[in-house]
Amino acid sequence: MRWTSFSSFSLSLEDALHLLQRFFNSSNQIKQIHTVLFTSNALVASRWKTKCVYNTLIRSYLTSGQYKTCLALFTHMLASQVQPIDLTFPSLIKAACSSFSVSYGVALHGQALKRGVLIDPFVQTSFVRFYGEVSDLKSSRKMFDEIVDPCVIACNSLLDACGRNGEMDSAFELFQRMPLTDVVSWTTVINGFSKNGLHAKAVMLFGEMIENKRVVLTPNEATFVSVLSSCANLDQGGVHLGKQIHGYVMRKEIILTTTLGTALLDMYGKAGDLEMALTIFDQIRDKEVCTWNAIISALASNGRPKQALEMFEMMKSNSVHPNGITLLAILTACARSKLMDLGIQLFSSICSEYKIIPTSEHYGCIVDLIGRAGLLVDAVNFTKNLPFEPDATVLGALLGACKIHENAELGNKVGKQLIELQPQHCGQYVALSTLNALDNNWSEAEQIRKVMIQAGIQKMPAYSALS
Structure with missing residues (x-):
């Protein structure tokens, strides 16, 4: 079936569900289906099918990053007296977290309790993660404790919550008590150590992970990115391990994504190996602002401030908008090359043009x-x-x-x-x-x-x- 437009058609709920599932990741098509459904009053036919349509629409908008639309759909759902079910809530909770709608997330907690779905382990796990991400570790732990038999996913959610809120002793204690761990468990704790400045512990745990005799665990991209961050911030020894990880990535022919490539670039830059940093930079196909920031920072911090400023101009010519981190790197480059007037000029122009609010x-x-x-x-x-x-x-x-x-x-x-x-x-x-x-x-x-x-x-x- 060739896609055209449904703006002049009416849809049955069966057709709508089929099309929503087919075009799940197509934002424009989802909007058109949504519009036709609500203008043709198709949603009054079957309560069960209506719930399915609402849930599918909510998940679709979540996938396309339209978090506020997800939450607005739930409000419309309640106003239409369509009762939400357990499957409705995980997507909504994630949308509330992604849009930093803390109050809406707390309201969802109340709705889940009212509708009797808070006993569902998937809903409970979603709230464990939500409260952790909004810095309410106490509520995250309380929700976790209410899960009768927490699975590895629930445990991983609490590990992440502890790491985000600086409670790495608690995270590591839970990790050691877990009857079953997976690559996400190990990566979450490694990332927690790294984010909290405990780089030696992050590197040590990574070593234990790859030498684990009980179960074979293959590091994923997130594992590499986390441990490379710690390698970059260790005074000695980190570069050696970072190079070993780079060698592993090359041997396994792992695709150098933007995230992984930027982590390697940052590691080599902080180690002072600018030639390798530039080589990695050239190998990254899709260069995002974080990639440009890493190479500009590497050049600025290693005696090549003028080249850093040239890279900044190249960044702009590639239509990549600088952010606050870019501005820090540029000011560092100007300070290192004693270009005071240029630095002050760039500070003013970049903040004005790209709407960057300066920090301390x-x-x-x-x-x-x-x-x-x-x-x-x-x-x-x-x-x-x-x-x-x-x-x-x-x-x-x-x-x-x-x-x-x-x-x-x-x-x-x-x-x-x-x-x-x-x-x-x-x-x-x-x-x-x-x-x-x-x-x-x-x-x-x-x-x-x-x-x-x-x-x-x-x-x-x-x-x-x-x-």
Whole structure:
């Protein structure tokens, strides 16, 4: 049957269900079927078939990313006195989460309880994931505890919820207690460790995964991306493992998707291997904004700021719109090449043209840009005119500029403000002590060290992944 348009036809529910299933992923066709159904009053015929049509429409709109339409359909469903069933809710819960409609998700919880479907394990599992993604770990755990016999999918949902909310001890404890795990379980915990900065643990668990003697587990793309992120952030040893993963990907002829390719590119960039980073960049067929950000950041951070700026122009010529991360990379490139005027100009133009709302990180980059140019007074004045009180990011950039230009007087003022903001952060004490030592103010440097020791703050030791 050749697709034309149904705008001038009426549909039976049987025809509608058949067409919805056939064109499940076709957004335009789904809209046309939807319109005909609602204008022809076909939905009043059979209650059961009507429920099926509503559920299929909701899933279709979810698949095409039209989350608000999913939720609006449910409202229409209730208004039409069509009773939702257990199959109605998982798609709606996912739509509420994807559209950040926390209040709607909570309302769905009430509806599921009212309709008597909250005992369904698939509905319960959906709520475990929903509450985890909206940072309500307490409710996520409570819902999980109500599942009589949680399956591996339910356990994986709670693992993800714990990881998203920084509770990796709880996640790992649950993981070790699970009677059955799959590749998603392992990947979720590895990703949780990686996202929470526990990169050595992520790498260690990946090693256990591939050496598992009880069951053969094949890492998937998400596994590789998570562990590569940790490899990129380890001081030593991570690059070696990252290269082994790259070799595995090549041997298995795994397609270098945008996500996987960008993870490899980022890893090589942070390791300082720009030639390999550029090679990977060229191999990625569909370059998205994250890919361009990774190569621009790699070039900017490894002594090729001008090439980073050229890559930015190439990015725009390919009709890829920059985002906030792109702006950070560009400002870093300008700061490294001491192109202060250009950096300020780009900051203004990019924010204006692409509707980017600057964060404290962006303002910190501007302070770094001005400070590296030696204009410390201008940098101070800039921080005073910010639309918010200078935070640790901004003040840290100013302290870094003081250190570069060995201005101990201003550095001491800024450093003491930083210590008030982050009294347990060892880096502020170390930077301030080093600055005074550079100025030959040994007594002040020693005093700062004493204050740090008395406060029970220890300098973080250098880490080796090989130890």
